[in-house]
Amino acid sequence: MPHRITSARKLMQGNEACVHGALxxxxxxxxxxxxxxxxxxxxxxxxxxxxxGGHFIQMEDEIASMASIIGASLTGTKSMTATSGPGFSLMQENIGYAYITEVPVVVVNVQRGGPSTGLPTKIAQADTMQARYGTHGDYQAITVAPASVRECFEQTVKAFNFAERFRTPVTMLTDEVLGHMREMITIPESGELEVVDREKPDVPHEWYHHFEITPTLVSPMASMGDGYRYHVTGLVHDQDGFPTANPNEIKAKMDKLRNKIVRFADEVTQLDVEMVDDAGIVVFAYGTTARAARQAVHMAREKRIRAGLIRPITIWPFPDDQLRELLAHVRRVLVVELNQGQLIHEIERVAPKTCKVAGLTRYDGEVLNPVEIFKRILEVK
Amino acid sequence: MTTAREHKTHRDSKSHKVPKDDRYEVRLSGSGGHGVILACVMLARAIGTDPRRNVVLTQSYGPEARGGAVRADLVMAKGAIFYPKTMKLDLLLTFTQEACDKYCQDLKPDGLLVVDSTMVTKVPIKNSYGFPFIRLAREKVGHPMVANVIALGAIAELTGIVPREAIRAIVKEFAPKGTEEKNLKALQVGFDVAKKAKRK
Structure with a gap:
């Protein structure tokens, strides 16, 4: 059954836009x-x-929530859960299960202050690294981060597209301010945005391998009940899903998990770049913080300071190559984030030697405002 | 590489001229239960009916279900709104003395303060109006719950940030079934007291 909503301009919260994007x-x-x-x-x-025509279940906790969406996705149904820091921590074990069993699911984390129960009603961006390294083992994460209500809609659609395209869990990181922020949004018409569905097998049943190593490294995915036989386990497995201790098969599986994303990272990279071509100083920020940063960059331009903005919309995989190119002629980069310094380490890793890295952080439950960022631009420029 | 949405205005000119800001910032504040967030949602909706205007609404509240300081911040502009929160307020409405004391310093020098005069007895600045919103709600409409709608009518009338018809339509839409008349009456009370006060 199609999801119908009038396409008039509506005032909507980030969280609501996420719901409509998912549908x-x-x-x-x-x-x-x-x-x-x-x-x-x-x-x-x-x-x-x-x-x-869909189903909603309130599960007993976040561990079960994550398990439920993996199971639902295995039946061929696009599935999602949404949570905040404490729930995201509980989900990590099963997120790992989705990585190794290559089940497309979308997890939305509306970030609040932590660790533990932390600050339920206050903003933070402190789960940035958890989205990348939250569960144990080697894997490649895909994480998108919108900065407006409209983008909450668009990036939820993208998160599903990436999940289906790569057969992998995808995280969307928003935050308390964005989740509760209301803006006018015109819901896209059906067909206006691209919607990707997972590739299904078209081979005879006996030829099917659920984890077949294909040229794209992503295997066509039969739904449970389609008549194809396969096994699903969290143990490292062979192409049919049965546990293996064969080093060659183990390596092949681990390489598949990594390379199916690393080799095609360009497909998921999304950067919002403004006024960087002639910039001496570039501010790097994502989500709600990037909006304050953009305002600060404009304030700097008014004072004839050549400032620019780079906003990653896809945070993971980190856009190494693109940033190396963009920062090649930039003397300073200022990493602004609502945590004690997380993405700054990524920037330090990729920034050329000619580019000095500085940070500005805040972790008291409040947003960084444009004036604070502008002052920091003046200090480090 | 996807470089999404480089802002067109800045792409063409090498000088990167930045357009002047026309932000108008509003804060409605009070305690949990005063209905300030709902009032601000209605205001944002009414402003948003004009397709030439952008509006962003953010809110701040504590973990309590009732009580606790609550505020809703609204930014409107003709252009794009980058920073979604308020910086310097053009208009501040407060239902409590605590909120008044705390937020008054966030007003611009020529910013306007509107208070519930039964709750806020010490008004720290001159450019202000006081109306007994909660008492008016009880006496003129028969229910204290519509105090937020009266306040909405008053600030719409005082500032002209949104046309009467637009706000009327939204209040009608938001009113729970059977309370439309009460809410519209409350709005009218707000228009009337503000108009009278303006004339003085």
Whole structure:
């Protein structure tokens, strides 16, 4: 059943836009456990999914929520959950299960202050590295981070597209301010945004390998009940999904997990670049913080300071090559984030020697405002 | 590499001329239960009915379900709104003395302060209006719950940031079934008291 919504301009919260984006992308299952500041996503899904022929289950906790969406996705249903820091921590074990079993799912983390229960109603960007390295073992994460209500919609669609294209879990990182922020949004018409569906096998049943190593390294995915036989386990497995201790098969599996994303990273990289061509100093920030940073960059330009902005919309995989190119002629880069310094280490890793890296952080539950960022630009320029 | 949305205006000119900001910033504040967030949502909706205007609404609240300081911040502009929170307020509405004391310093020098005069007795600046919103709600409409709608009517009238018809349509849309008349009456009370106060 299609998801219908009038395409008039509406005032909508980031969390609501995320719900509509998921339905637009074809999500028809949500298993979750409500938590501030993500609860509006669960509420919206509970209300709208049944109307679209989908299903909503409130699970007993976040561990079960994650398990439920993996199971639902294995039946061929696009599935999602939404949470915040404490729930994201509980989900990590099963997120790892989704990585190794190559099940496409979308996890939205509306970030709040932490660790632990932390600051339920306050903003933070402190789960940036958790989105990359949260679960154990070697794997490549895909993480998108919108900065406006419109982008909450678009990036939820993208998150599903990436998940389906690469057969992998995808995280969307928003934050308390963005989740609860209201802006006018015109919901895209059906067909306006690209929607990607997972590749299905078209071979005879007996030829099918659920984890076949293909040229793109992504294997066509049969749904449970389609008649194809396969095994699903968290143990490292062979092409049919059965556990293996053969070093060659282990290496092949691990290389597949890595290279299916690393080799095609250009497909997921999204950067918003403004006024960098002649910039002496570039501010690097994502999400809500990037909006304050953009304002600060404009304030600097008014004072004839050649400032620019780089905003990663896809945070993971980190856009190494693109940044090396963009920062080649930049003397200073200022990394602005709402944590004690996380992405700054990535920038230090990729910035050329000619480019000095400085940081500006805040972790008291408040957003960084443009004046603070502008002052820091003056200090380090 | 995808470089999404380089802003067109800045792409063409080498000088990177930045357009002047026309931000107008509003904060509605009070305690949990005063309905300030809902009032601000209605205001944002009414402003947003004009397709030439952008509006962003953010909110701040504590973990309590009732009580606790609550505020809703609204930014409107003709151009793009980058920073979504407020920086210097053009208009501040407060339902409590605590919020008034705390946020008054965030007003621009020529910013306007509107208070509930039964709750806020010490008004720190001159450019202000006081109306007994909660008492008016009880006496003129018969229910203290519509105090936020009266306040909405008053600030719409005082500032002209949104046309009467637009706000009327939104209040009607938001009113729970059976309370439309009460809410519209409350809005009218707000228009009337503000108009009277302006004339003085």
């Amino acid at each position: 637009y992308a074809g999500c028809r299952f949500f298993g979750g456990y409500p938590i501030t500041p993500s609860t509006e996503i669960a509420e919206g899904m509970a209300r709208l999914l049944p109307k679209c």
